[in-house]
Amino acid sequence: MLQILPLPGDGPPREAARPGRRPLYGVAVSRAIEQRAAATLPPHTLMQRAGMAVARLARAWQPHARRVGVIAGAGNNGGDGWYAAALLHRHLADVPGAAVCVWAPGGVQRLPADARWAYEAAVAAGVRTVDTPPDDAELLVDAVFGLGLARPVEGVWRDTLRWLHAQATPTLCVDLPSGLDADTGRWWVDAPVAPRGDRLTLSLLTLKPGLFTGMGRAAAGEAIWFDDLGVPADDAPTAWLQTTAAWPDGAALRRAHASHKGSRGDVLVIGGQSPGAGAGVGMGGAALLAGRAALRAGAGRVYVGLLAEARDLPPCDPVQPALMLRTAAAALGSELPQRAVVVAGCGGGDAIHAHLTDLLARCPRLVLDADALNALGPIAAPSASCPDVWRERHTRGWWTVLTPHPLEAARLLGTDVAQVQADRPGAARTLAKRLNATVVLKGSGSVTAAPGVTPIINGGGDGALATAGTGDVLAGLIGARLAALDATSPADTAAAVADAVAAHGDLVRHWTSPWPPTATDLIA
Ligand SMILES: NC(=O)C1=CN([C@@H]2O[C@H](COP(=O)(O)OP(=O)(O)OC[C@H]3O[C@@H](n4cnc5c(N)ncnc54)[C@H](O)[C@@H]3O)[C@@H](O)[C@H]2O)[C@@H](O)CC1
Structure with a gap:
């Protein structure tokens, strides 16, 4: 438990630039502060x-x-x-x-x-x-x-x-x-x-x-x-500590009497390779978890484009039947990529590789997770020249969020996990700068970094989150948070992403069972 409190007798905590x-x-x-005071x-x-x-x-x-x-x-x-x-x-x-x-x-x-x-x-x-x-x-x-x-x-x-x-x-x-x-x-x-x-x-x-x-x-x-x-x-901080999760705000959503599902933002998840598409390796659950998390967090409409043939699609998600299921090909061939925040990669396996260029070229608001990050590898490598499709995203003012865990970050940076973990804020900053993207480096104290923005370290969460599927949940939460976002400056995007990271950490705060939660439990 974190108790970041001034000791009795100290003054009130300083104002932070944003709540929490x-x-x-x-x-x-x-040391500069110490010398000035001394x-x-x-x-x-x-x-x-x-x-x-x-x-x-x-x-x-x-x-x-x-x-x-x-x-x-x-x-x-x-x-x-x-x-x-x-x-x-x-x-x-x-x-x-x-x-x-x-x-x-x-x-x-x-x-x-x-x-x-x-x-x-x-x-x-x-x-x-x-x-x-x-x-x-x-x-x-x-x-x-x-x-x-x-x-x-x-x-x-x-x-x-x-x-x-x-x-x-x-x-x-x-x-x-x-x-x-x-x-x-x-x-x-x-x-x-x-x-x-x-x-x-x-x-x-x-x-x-x-x-x-x-x-x-x-x-x-x-x-x-x-x-x-x-x-x-x-003084200007080296990083911010996100201490509380102010989002999702269910009460605010209820107060918005005149709203409708279309005003809360749309999320499209692309992932969930079917066993047929992936040489017997099926990962549909990952895409469903991301979709469920986005829906749970208040996104208006959530579509899940599964990397599967139409005949292999389940009729619905029995846990969250409000999810709209389709094939990835159908979803990407529609107008959805322009309209929705696209969360790509959760359970994408090898099948996501074929869609990467399309995703980069057609999705103005894109969150790349898991296998989509692995597909990105060659683009992000230090030696690779920036491909046109990536450069055009910047020219058009489109934004990209990457959510690597340390191994994925190491692959993208062309280094190893030990180097990433030796300086997590530095690794997140380097990656964000190199790809001109908002980066969440997951792990203990997830770091959100974006070019020109002070990194934000999440103070919540604990070891209960170190289990299968929680990354998919996080990707879905980020999608939902960004779908509700009006402004799109790098600082606003990074702050919104940090909100979702904080909400993700908060999922385990009230978990009291002696049994550790599964990812499904966390958004039940
Ligand atoms: N000067 C002051 O009045 C204040 C000092 N403060 C305290 O002073 C600390 C900083 O003091 P220092 O700058 O002296 O640093 P430290 O006391 O943290 O460490 C410096 C000492 O450790 C040795 N050292 C460093 N790395 C080593 C290694 N890998 N193996 C073996 N020895 C190693 C150095 O040779 C040196 O003797 C703060 O963390 C804080 O606790 C604060 O209380 C604020 C006020």
Whole structure:
């Protein structure tokens, strides 16, 4: 669960440019904000505030913990830990059996100025330093690495993090879980990512993109808390965090008394290769899931063009009989591609390849998913020259949305999954720029990117979505959201796509059964 809340005593959250969004700041902007604030404040103020925030959350979260072990790194993240240790030591002074200790595996000889000041404050307060891991702690504070980590961790620090991240003891991570890259969500150390025990992360000064994508959510624990250290920032964000799903808005649809199905927008799904068309491989379910999701989310009319012969079409979809079924050939031969948002590729198999040029040439509003992305591969490869059909889309002001998972993104970028996952915001941005399209890179912390638009990272969803068919549901939701959209600037399109991604994440929020949901359950 995400708890992106200001701690008690902080000011109100800053205004976001659009409802349901919060700014995320990468390392460079966070450091600029820190330096600007530090220049106007008495020395060490920010570290003092950081240490106070850590101590305050530690006491609120684990009020009965008497033995606290702080693991301090050799930079200012460690400094936050030292100052928190000083405060916790004071808080616990009268508690029988209480003890606060700091383990600093890198020593304290080369601490930067702020951290040295915090270390001296801790020593002056009577905090004990130890040379071995604090095995008997009831609460651990992870103050090893924060913003300063951007390369692999080895040697003594790797051993330290292997020990720390293997503990079942409740652990409070200062600023970032140590091992996590603040910009990208990459995990830099060969140590467990997922906590064995309870874990919270307290992000300081700014919320960082890496906390919400890649390994960020898995590493951060049950909740991410935020304290801006009293420093308001209105800098241009590195990315936005989408925190809530404001769409679909069923109440608004009901208030629109004078509306009709034609005014809510049309969606055409092209996909669902039949066993006959695909050498015995049938994937009709994927196209039906996309169509059902679009219908469920409020699209006025949803057509499903199946990659099948007319004689193989089912008479209707028994789950959502309101879906209008036809063959892909019939759908693409009609006026529908011009009128509807076309969602192509769900269960498309090899059969979708034959339609790709037609789709690109005839669909002004096009969402390419799954097998349509694989068919696109050669067009998108770095070495490929842009074909006329793709260039003409741009000339005409038509737009394209791509929804790759990391493997599909890797194919499109001519790289591998590890490279994509090492910098998900960067991969999504590169792909969006290269193809002049809106891109949703799926996975933990889905990233929506478009040329000239600040990327949007989805803060919702969880591992329950990692199951067959949920991608088809997402494609259908994006189709429905875009079908209802009037404006078509890149920013509006990206925002609408991010709305659909947020709605998709929200599908699992209220799931209470111990059984994980199937994609069909999510839109039942
Ligand atoms: N200066 C200040 O007053 C403030 C600092 N803050 C804290 O300071 C942190 C940033 O401090 P720093 O810039 O010192 O960075 P860190 O403390 O995150 O890391 C820097 C230290 O880690 C070492 N290091 C980095 N990568 C390594 C690797 N792969 N293997 C081994 N050692 C590695 C560096 O040599 C350096 O000693 C923030 O995350 C935050 O916790 C905040 O509290 C805001 C105020």
